[in-house]
Amino acid sequence: MFSLKNIAQSMLQPLLAIIAGLAVGAIAILIVGGSVGETYMEMWKGAFGSFYFLTNTLARATPIILIGLGVALAFRAGFFNMGSEGQLVLGALAAAVTVIYLPGPGWLRMIAGLLAGITAGGIWSAFAGWLDARFRLNLLIVTLLLNYIATLFTGYMAAYPLKDKTGSAAMAQTVMLDKAAWLPKLFQGMTLHAGFILAVAGTLLLYLFMKHTVKGYEISMLGGNPLFAGYGGVQRGKLMIASMFASGGFAGLAGAVEVLGTQYRFLDGALTSPGYAWSGIMATLLAGSNPLGTALAALLLAALQTGGMGMERNTDVPLEVSSIIQAALILFVSAKLTLSFIKRKKARSKNGSAV
Amino acid sequence: MxxxxxxxxxxxxxxxxxxxxxxxxxxxxxxxxxxxxxxxxxxxxxxxxxxxxxxxxxxxxxxxxxxxxxxxxxxxxxxxxxxxxxxxxxxxxxxxxxxxxxxxxxxxxxxxxxxxxxxxxxxxxxxxxxxxxxxxxxxxxxxxxxxxxxxxxxxxxxxxxxxxxxxxxxxxxxxxxxxxxxxxxxxxxxxxxxxxxxxxxxxxxxxxxxxxxxxxxxxxxxxxxxxxxxxxxxxGRNLVQQARAGIQIGKPVLELAGIGLKGGKAKALLDNITFSVREGEIVGIAGISGNGQSELLQVISGLCAPDSGSVKLQGKEVAGSPVHAIRSAGMAHIPEDRYQWGVSKDATVAENGLMGHTKRHQRLGILERKDIRAMVGEWVSRFGIKTGSLATKAQHLSGGNLQKLIVARELAQETPFLIAAEPTRGVDVGAMEMIHGELLRRRQEGGAILLVSSELSEVLKLSDRILVMLEGKMVGELSAEAATEEKISLLMAGGKAVV
Missing domain, CATH: 3.40.50.300 (P-loop containing nucleotide triphosphate hydrolases)
Structure with missing residues (x-):
């Protein structure tokens, strides 16, 4: 009984936010001269309208969920890891290179590719953590700057040493990976691949890790009050490197599953231009670094993006309006429109001017 | 009106x-x-x-x-x-x-x-x-x-x-x-x-x-x-006056020799500090706050490494060791500023109680949450900590109740040595009586306690020996029998007359 009431209350806030966000979107649609009802219907269809679109949305959510989990882990420990994008592309390149050059059966190369992605993303992220711990460089700035190094480095690798010279297209990309090492598709003819299962499993594991393990506890305490953690004997340095490694590892895994499950090669810009990393960070911020909430928020963001594409395909409303709706929704969700404000007003009217 | x-x-x-x-x-x-x-x-x-x-x-x-x-x-x-x-x-x-x-x-x-x-x-x-x-x-x-x-x-x-x-x-x-x-x-x-x-x-x-x-x-x-x-x-009841009973003083648990700490300024924060705390003894440090007490505690507890000197805990050299090493060598610590060091305000009562106890309540790195709740729940009832539940966030507890939680947590470490810094600051008489009682009981059981307090009455009531700090130096030592508020005040003020 209590839980039902609680759930209803906790749902009310995001629901109000979504309604408010859609209302702002409606204004934008009216300004460009579209029909509000039709546009929203097309958006809905584009995100969830059929089994194909639903799985498409889930596929898009996969890397966002993984990146969001990594960022959430670092945030919980009190570290602002803004380097997801660099960790993502390095993970993707490492996975591609591993699968291309490693001998052996396909399944083994696939697993090795995933592990290589985790390791590459993790090391890049832990490196930023080490710079902070060793030289007191500001972690936020370091992780942001390392993004440039990583994206430009992978771009160079794809354009020169690892460039696919077999095809006719002059794209900065590696050769196609051996089909035996691909992540399996979950449904015939759909884009959704096994990486989604990894993302769901990662969500649950991270949730359980934070709640039930000693290290998860220490990470929360370190993030909550670093002085308290230090006073209690938590080893900040070690824990920082470890949590930064895990954080970057999630982003690296996101890159690896995209390469092994969607692109089947490393293609420069394929991971950066959809803004997966920033959507992941956004999902984390929206959910207050809660792992389950991060996954849900990632799904919402992915749905807004695929829905926006559907809208663009079938109406005259441009894709930018979808971005406006997305931004408005995020603003309203993140504003803590708590009910306390309404409650206080009620109390005031009840007691007259006395309080 | x-x-x-x-x-x-x-x-x-x-x-x-x-x-x-x-x-x-x-x-x-x-x-x-x-x-x-x-x-x-x-x-x-x-x-x-x-x-x-x-x-x-x-x-x-x-x-x-x-x-x-x-x-x-x-x-x-x-x-x-x-x-x-x-x-x-x-x-x-x-x-x-x-x-x-x-x-x-x-x-x-x-x-x-x-x-x-x-x-x-x-x-x-x-x-x-x-x-x-x-x-x-x-x-x-x-x-x-x-x-x-x-x-x-x-x-x-x-x-x-x-x-x-x-x-x-x-x-x-x-x-x-x-x-x-x-x-x-x-x-x-x-x-x-x-x-x-x-x-x-x-x-x-x-x-x-x-x-x-x-x-x-x-x-x-x-x-x-x-x-x-x-x-x-x-x-809602009468308070009991507690008296310190005599007890056999044992071997030294904490020994400091020649501890020095330079600050950013010209004057040293700690200057050649030497003293020891023995089994069954409460050593009180008196002094106007800001005369090096905080730095001394940080050195002893491992939050700050001294520039010179040695700290021995149970005979083991721990100067400059990390906190977790000193804690496992046998130290518990009631910190002087409970909000800064003692708790994480956004964490729950149970989570705050767990700090330092994780080793005992885990299996293969997994927390035994039932045991932890039982442990913290027992403190809540024994110390009369007023909290909605164990899942209440620490920030919703009043200062005194938070202090009781911290004291319970650190006493439960059952270490031979305990630092009690301002153990009753901002705490009401009922809670003060209880915390004093617990500290005296620990002493009775042979524990070594280093008490730092800006309340002279507290130092006088609990300590077997009283050390006075001024500008990073130990400027005096008095036995409990010889100490009076006047003598200590005089030493605290650097020997100048006090009103």
């Missing part, structure tokens, strides 16, 4: 902080509000000052109902509050701090000279001398307190709320403050004084209202009351 609060009720979730509390204040009256931690004193005053909205009840000023929706409303109605933790900008001057919010202007510019003149005028009018041009950070705490009161007076306050005003002051500063309160009351200002120090309350107040569990248990005239009666009204 200047101010009336009528049947105020306020609940946080399932916990009622105020239950139908009524409170009256006359003009020129000093009205003390006493009660244990969590009794609802602070909540009541936050309601009066517009920081909280009551669930029901009424506030009347000069017989006219008023609504306080923010501190701005309260200030406009002539109510000012001096918080327990000073709210001053330490890098700004005294005058700048006092005129904040209503700065005198010259065109569009801030007229600093006028501000200083206003400050001087105010301080002369009320007999509270301050230097308007001095930086607040350079003023002693007693002067900072004075600045807070002048700031409130500048805002035009007729009713001044003082929340635990003497907590951080030296005995001399306390005397000056109480005198100033009396003088202002004689000039027609009214005071509400929140305090747990009954002797001070009895000295300065006209009327005393006692709160217990959110309800008023009585309002008495100070001249017709005494400490025993007030204690009884506060805790």
């Amino acid at each position: 200047l101010l009336e609060m009528d049947a105020i009720t306020k609940s946080y979730g399932s916990v009622a902080a105020n239950k139908g509390v009524s409170f009256k204040l006359r003009k020129g009256e000093v009205h003390a509000l006493v009660g244990e931690n969590g009794a609802g004193k602070t909540t009541l005053m936050r309601i009066l000052y517009g920081m909280e909205t009551p669930d029901s009840g009424m506030i009347k000023l000069n017989g006219r109902p008023v609504s306080m929706n923010s501190p701005m409303d309260a200030i406009r109605n002539g109510i000012g509050m001096v918080h327990q933790h000073f709210m001053l900008f330490s890098s700004f001057t005294v005058a700048e701090n006092i005129v904040i919010g209503r700065e005198p202007e010259k065109g569009v510019l801030f007229d600093r000279k006028a501000a200083a003149a206003e400050t001087v005028k105010l301080s002369e009018q009320y007999g509270m001398p301050v230097d308007p041009w001095k930086k607040v950070g350079e003023c002693p705490l007693g002067v900072q307190q004075r600045i807070e009161i002048l700031k409130v007076l500048y805002q035009g306050a007729e009713v001044i709320i003082l929340d635990e005003p003497t907590g951080v002051l030296t005995p001399l500063e306390v005397k000056e403050l109480l005198l100033a309160i009396r003088q202002l009351a004689d000039q027609g200002k009214s005071f509400i004084l929140i305090s747990h120090k009954l002797n001070e309350v009895l000295e300065v107040a006209d009327v005393i209202t006692v709160l217990r569990d959110g309800e008023v248990t009585g309002t008495v005239k100070a001249s017709e009351s005494n400490e025993e009666q007030l204690s009884r009204m506060m805790v």
